[in-house]
Amino acid sequence: MLSSKWVNGTILHYWFLDGPAAQQQAVRDAFAEWKALGIGLVFTEVQDRSEAEVRIGFDQADGSWSYVGRDVLGIPATQPTMNFGWDLTTDYGRTTALHEIGHTLGLPHEHQNPFAGIVWDEPKVYDYFSGSPNFWPREQTFSNVLRKLDPTEVEGSTWDPNSVMEYWFPAGLIIQPAQYHSGLEPAGGLSATDKEWILRFYPKLKATNPLLTPFVSVPLSLAPGGQANFSIVPSETRRYELGTFGFADTVVVLFEEVKGKLRHLAANDNSGTDRNAKVQVKLFKDRKYVARVRLGWAGASGQTAIMLW
Structure with a gap:
């Protein structure tokens, strides 16, 4: 969403609240993978919580989630802005790390794209996400899955079912498009469309900028x-x-x-x-x-x- 994007060139400082070394390294690797695309943002790990806009926890009882974009600035410094609730050293875990960092970069869920044309079997969606491992109340399922984003606040592709920001869905939750009635399983990792659009949002910065002088509009x-x-x-x-x-x-x-x-x-x-x-x-x-x-x-x-x- 445009309203949640960072100003390009921002240095995002991240800090780990806790977590095993292997899990922390998986997050570092995911930050590096986003950065390697050539985007204009900078990611810097810090050792002091007070210096970090992005605070990362590994509470296994809290699932995997992140606040979106500049919303992290409104979260008290005593609280995490991102959490990982399962092993990140697997292929699925690597995609999870990329997904949650994508939220921090300001990217919403791809299945909530208002141009996707997804028709849900809503009772089945609520039933599925109320069970293990999510145990989401109806409000959270609506917020994370069923709610369509405002078309005036969205810039991006029509719908990329292989986006790293797309959920995996089992059979029966999606009515239309019919090809996904039997389930939707993204390829994992960053898709070609993910790479294209993140570089549009955060292109590589020029080495020099024009000079802004006082009283000149x-x-x-x-x-x-x-x-x-x-x-x-x-x-x-x-x-x-x-x-x-x-x-x-x-x-x-x-x-x-x-x-x-x-x-x-x-x-x-x-x-x-x-x-x-x-x-x-x-x-x-x-x-x-x-x-x-x-x-x-x-x-x-x-x-x-x-x-x-």
Whole structure:
């Protein structure tokens, strides 16, 4: 979903609450597999929980799950944002690790794609997921399986039954398409369509960004999900404001470059409100900063702009 995507170039820090070494390594390998596609996000393991946006547990009684995209930022630092409830060293476990990390990257369940055309035998779906190993109440089954995503918030393929974000379903749960009435079993791992779309969402970043100077408004013509990146090198030390203008849902994030690495300074998201995204922060003369703005919805005019002042 567009609203849950990270600003491209974000460094996601992850931390393990617990877990055997082999299970932790399986998660590291899954992060590396996503990164090896050439996406613009960065994954960094940290040893301090307070530094981690992504906190990973291995509670065998809690199933496998993850919060979606930037929703992890709203979870208290004392709580996990991802959990694995079974062995990740098998082929199925490897796919599970890729699947849950996919959620953290902002990817929803593929079977909830509003363009998939799936017709469910709903009583059988509720009955199946109420049993072992899920034991889900009706609300959770509806949320994870039957609920269709809002078409206005989705960008992606029509339906990819082999997506790593697709569930395995036994026979009898799907009425249409008829070919899956006997069951749906994805191939496992990242599909070709998964790789194509994650690179559209998070393309490799350019080595240099245009310079954003104070009091110069820069028009942005971005498609939903599109992003613009800028460099900032202040000529004086003072408090600055960085924000967007126009009728558009945007996320603005500001980083400082410290020893070649970007450190998060501030962020703001105006999605679902009648205001623009804006951050206020003190910047220091001749230090290097990076501003990123991502568009969720273009609004009535289809135009927006960004300015530093």
